[in-house]
Amino acid sequence: MVKLYLVFAVFAFIYVNCDAQQRKIIDVHFHTRSAGDYGMPPPPNPVTGKAPDAGTNDAILRNNYALLKKYNVVKAICSGTLLRNADYVTKDPERFISALEFPDHQNNLLPDTDTFKKLIREKKFAVFGELGLQYEGKTLDQPEYEPYIAICERFGIPIAIHMGLGPPETPYHGFPNFTVASGNPFYLEPVLKKHAKLKLQIMHMGYPYLEETKAIMYVYPQVYADISVIDWVLPKEEFYQYLKAIITAGHEKQIMYGSDQMIWEDAIPLSIRMIEAAPFLNEKQKQDIFYNNAARFYGIK
Numbered sequence: 001m002v003k004l005y006l007v008f009a010v011f012a013f014i015y016v017n018c019d020a021q022q023r024k025i026i027d028v029h030f031h032t033r034s035a036g037d038y039g040m041p042p043p044p045n046p047v048t049g050k051a052p053d054a055g056t057n058d059a060i061l062r063n064n065y066a067l068l069k070k071y072n073v074v075k076a077i078c079s080g081t082l083l084r085n086a087d088y089v090t091k092d093p094e095r096f097i098s099a100l101e102f103p104d105h106q107n108n109l110l111p112d113t114d115t116f117k118k119l120i121r122e123k124k125f126a127v128f129g130e131l132g133l134q135y136e137g138k139t140l141d142q143p144e145y146e147p148y149i150a151i152c153e154r155f156g157i158p159i160a161i162h163m164g165l166g167p168p169e170t171p172y173h174g175f176p177n178f179t180v181a182s183g184n185p186f187y188l189e190p191v192l193k194k195h196a197k198l199k200l201q202i203m204h205m206g207y208p209y210l211e212e213t214k215a216i217m218y219v220y221p222q223v224y225a226d227i228s229v230i231d232w233v234l235p236k237e238e239f240y241q242y243l244k245a246i247i248t249a250g251h252e253k254q255i256m257y258g259s260d261q262m263i264w265e266d267a268i269p270l271s272i273r274m275i276e277a278a279p280f281l282n283e284k285q286k287q288d289i290f291y292n293n294a295a296r297f298y299g300i301k
Helices: 002-022 057-070 082-091 113-121 143-155 185-194 210-219 236-248 267-276 283-298
Strands: 025-031 073-080 096-102 127-131 159-162 200-203 223-226
Touching: 025 283, 057 073, 057 082, 057 267, 073 082, 073 127, 073 283, 082 096, 113 143, 127 200, 185 200, 185 210, 200 210, 210 223, 210 236, 223 283, 267 283
Parallel strands: 025 073, 073 096, 096 127, 127 159, 159 200, 200 223
Antiparallel strands: none
16 A cells, blocks of 8 residues: 555656646746846856856857747746847747846947837837836836836836836845835825726735735736746745745735846756745746736736
8 A cells, every 4th residue: 555655656756746747837037137137157046156257248149048948938038138138039039038138238328208218119118117117216107208108008008117126235235225214115196096097017926015016906907917036036935924824815816926037048048947846836836836827917818
């Protein structure tokens, strides 16, 4: 009887792991970084201490592309400069969706509204974000962004915005205007009230603003949240507690997988394993997080 149980256990293990390897994944928070964006040599992964192979643009693209294929990430919303995004889209137009990042690592200005609309019509980008306004101490409800929000609503362009925290000591390392307070999801409400058809993605699931994030997602069900970076940077127990609280509140259909992959090759496998190993998630919930919710939000077939 014991031997029979062990045989079944082995087959179950193989089945679960094969399924995990074969499941389709959409990464809604992926960056098209360039060599030198984080200095040279680039810093090691803050969690694993592993130095990235990020000496050239080609190396970054090659390594990231291999990772996406290995883990069956069939779509990636690639946030960066339009010039760098084009490298990825050209490499695999079926896999990569261009997203206009602002501010970006090349210090490009936000296009004027006419150019912004022209770029949308020319399909140069399909997502506005990552918007890292918090790093400038700004919020989405400020008047300067209103014309762009209206354009996004009109053209059906989702907005993806950084919410929550930044790396430790952020204000001391190039972002003196950064404030923790400006990452509060409550700053999104004036925008959502004015633009009822706007699709809005809260990045990093608003961590650590749990109650604010739940409130916004409840009142405005068109708002989805990604789990990027907190799914591999936070201690496992802290991330699980936060994710479970969002799910318990009834928002399991509004949660999307994101890696926030920048230059560290181990970020994608770390983040995927964190979801696969979550003891409170059933198989349907995992597949919703990894693929189904993002497919619905982004209209991916």
